[in-house]
Amino acid sequence: DTAVSQTPKYLVTQMGNDKSIKCEQNLGHDTMYWYKQDSKKFLKIMFSYNNKELIINETVPNRFSPKSPDKAHLNLHINSLELGDSAVYFCASSSPRTYEQYFGPGTRLTVT
Amino acid sequence: DQQVKQNSPSLSVQEGRISILNCDYTNSMFDYFLWYKKYPAEGPTFLISISSIKDKNEDGRFTVFLNKSAKHLSLHIVPSQPGDSAVYFCAASDGNKLVFGAGTILRVKS
Numbered sequence: 001d002t003a004v005s006q007t008p009k010y011l012v013t014q015m016g017n018d019k020s021i022k023c024e025q026n027l028g029h030d031t032m033y034w035y036k037q038d039s040k041k042f043l044k045i046m047f048s049y050n051n052k053e054l055i056i057n058e059t060v061p062n063r064f065s066p067k068s069p070d071k072a073h074l075n076l077h078i079n080s081l082e083l084g085d086s087a088v089y090f091c092a093s094s095s096p097r098t099y100e101q102y103f104g105p106g107t108r109l110t111v112t
Numbered sequence: 113d114q115q116v117k118q119n120s121p122s123l124s125v126q127e128g129r130i131s132i133l134n135c136d137y138t139n140s141m142f143d144y145f146l147w148y149k150k151y152p153a154e155g156p157t158f159l160i161s162i163s164s165i166k167d168k169n170e171d172g173r174f175t176v177f178l179n180k181s182a183k184h185l186s187l188h189i190v191p192s193q194p195g196d197s198a199v200y201f202c203a204a205s206d207g208n209k210l211v212f213g214a215g216t217i218l219r220v221k222s
Contacts, residue, residue: 043212103155
């Protein structure tokens with residue numbers, strides 16, 4: 001029973017393309033997140049949504065647009081992909097009044 | 113500007129011995145600290161946490177110590193097992209988001 005799932009697991013695409021990564025959680029959590037793990041292995045938060053509303057946007061380029069159709073889903077759409085977007089993207093979720101976040105398996109994006 | 117630092121990129125320990133992973137932070141507003149474990153090609157999994165009002169939290173083989181005056185926390189694993197070999201991330205919360213360190217690779221040799 002997967003708690004936080006992401007699709008696809010791997011994504012290889014060319015510069016300039018537009019791509020989406022999907023995330024779903026079945027934990028009943030209200031808050032969902034997107035993180036980027038770059039080549040230096042730092043996990044950095046990009047966005048956070050609570051009950052479908054954006055609550056954190058950490059100076060991410062406008063080419064990145066999260067969308068939350070319901071509180072169980074948080075998708076990430078990326079326009080005009082650049083080489084520097086190559087990274088592993090993790091989705092996570094948490095419940096109210098707790099600090100622990102539960103992560104998905106990650107999506108490795110490679111832009112060529 | 114790294115607010116959470118894990119200065120040891122890697123650590124190698126013999127099976128059965130103690131593993132000690134360290135983490136330093138700079139932001140006094142952090143009020144909760146967590147450790148995550150990550151295997152290759154998987155997402156981080158929550159391991160143990162500690163509130164800033166405590167100085168120790170124990171869960172089985174895992175103990176986290178917090179020294180607020182030194183802005184330092186550590187994770188002790190005893191006894192270490194080969195299955196503990198993974199990347200360990202320290203994370204700190206300011207009540208709004210988690211800030212992660214770069215991780216420490218732990219290798220437990222059998």
